[in-house]
Amino acid sequence: MMVLPRWRWPRSIPMPISATTTKTSRFRAYAIAKAARNRKSSGALRAIALLVAAFAFLPGGCASTSLAPSVTAQQATIERNDSRAVGSADNAESVGLVDAQSLAPGLQLDIRYAGSDNFVGAPIDGYHAPRCLLLRPAAQALARVERDLRTQGLRLRVFDCYRPMRAVRHFVRWAADLEDQASKPIYYPRLDKRELLGDYIAPTSGHSRGATVDLTLERCDGATCAPLDMGTPFDFFDSRANTDAADVTALQRGNRDRLRAAMQREGFRNYPLEWWHYTLQPEPSPGRYYDVPVR
Numbered sequence: 654m655m656v657l658p659r660w661r662w663p664r665s666i667p668m669p670i671s672a673t674t675t676k677t678s679r680f681r682a683y684a685i686a687k688a689a690r691n692r693k694s695s696g697a698l699r700a701i702a703l704l705v706a707a708f709a710f711l712p713g714g715c716a717s718t719s720l721a722p723s724v725t726a727q728q729a730t731i732e733r734n735d736s737r738a739v740g741s742a743d744n745a746e747s748v749g750l751v752d753a754q755s756l757a758p759g760l761q762l763d764i765r766y767a768g769s770d771n772f773v774g775a776p777i778d779g780y781h782a783p784r785c786l787l788l789r790p791a792a793q794a795l796a797r798v799e800r801d802l803r804t805q806g807l808r809l810r811v812f813d814c815y816r817p818m819r820a821v822r823h824f825v826r827w828a829a830d831l832e833d834q835a836s837k838p839i840y841y842p843r844l845d846k847r848e849l850l851g852d853y854i855a856p857t858s859g860h861s862r863g864a865t866v867d868l869t870l871e872r873c874d875g876a877t878c879a880p881l882d883m884g885t886p887f888d889f890f891d892s893r894a895n896t897d898a899a900d901v902t903a904l905q906r907g908n909r910d911r912l913r914a915a916m917q918r919e920g921f922r923n924y925p926l927e928w929w930h931y932t933l934q935p936e937p938s939p940g941r942y943y944d945v946p947v948r
């Protein structure tokens with residue numbers, strides 16, 4: 654039976670002020686709580702911030718039920734976004750996407766959605782080759798990160814780059830199929846599948862704008878490379894994957910910080926719920942979603 658998962662407000666659509674939703678409110682609350690923790694704020698301010706954060710992290714978030722539009726609205730969102738995609742182009746280069754590995758030959762590619770080693774358990778629509786395509790400014794910035802890390806004996810292992818919109822639709826279909834729980838033990842053991850869409854899998858993903866990348870660090874000794882321990886694998890949908898999660902070891906924290914520092918130096922910003930997800934700021938093409946296949 655296909656059941657649509659709980660609807661969440663898409664990041665691409667401005668949200669009415671009164672409409673606090675799981676995604677945005679959690680994100681803001683997270684930032685507020687973190688800022689309060691880092692700053693030497695007064696006890697009262699800190700208590701308020703932590704209360705806001707705790708409320709936002711309650712299952713179901715704040716006002717999502719009163720907002721919850723129908724399935725048709727979710728479909729409309731997807732279609733509206735489709736109309737912003739770059740028309741009939743089916744050639745990535747013609748829309749300005751470049752092969753990041755051609756600028757940074759040292760990038761290690763482990764493009765999970767081009768094969769079956771991912772949470773869906775099958776190759777994802779739109780991925781016909783294991784390539785890392787990005788808009789040129791993002792690819793250039795990633796190449797600078799890679800050069801910088803190489804001097805420290807480290808390499809970047811890339812899991813995903815530009816993601817065609819048809820791939821995102823494949824994820825949404827997978828998320829709606831609640832009978833398929835095959836990957837739960839490995840990818841979301843502590844979450845209900847209905848919780849994934851929104852926080853951990855975006856129904857309208859920044860990856861489709863061509864300046865977002867999922868990646869990790871690895872240390873190489875000659876030709877042998879081993880990924881650094883980040884506390885969770887890639888695409889482990891769980892609060893332990895939140896970049897500043899408290900329940901990781903000092904070593905894992907250090908590795909996450911090292912990746913974040915290297916990426917930030919070249920203008921990439923981390924998504925706090927996933928230690929592996931980075932977007933170049935400012936985005937080269939912030940309002941544009943692409944749907945050309947990766948070939």
Ligand SMILES: C[C@@H](N)C(=O)N[C@H](C)C(=O)O
Nearest residue numbers: 852853854855858859860
């Ligand atoms: C699915 C995961 N790799 C990811 O990229 N998640 C973010 C939220 C996204 O889908 O944009």
Ligand SMILES: [Zn+2]
Nearest residue numbers: 860866867930
């Ligand atoms: Zn990502």
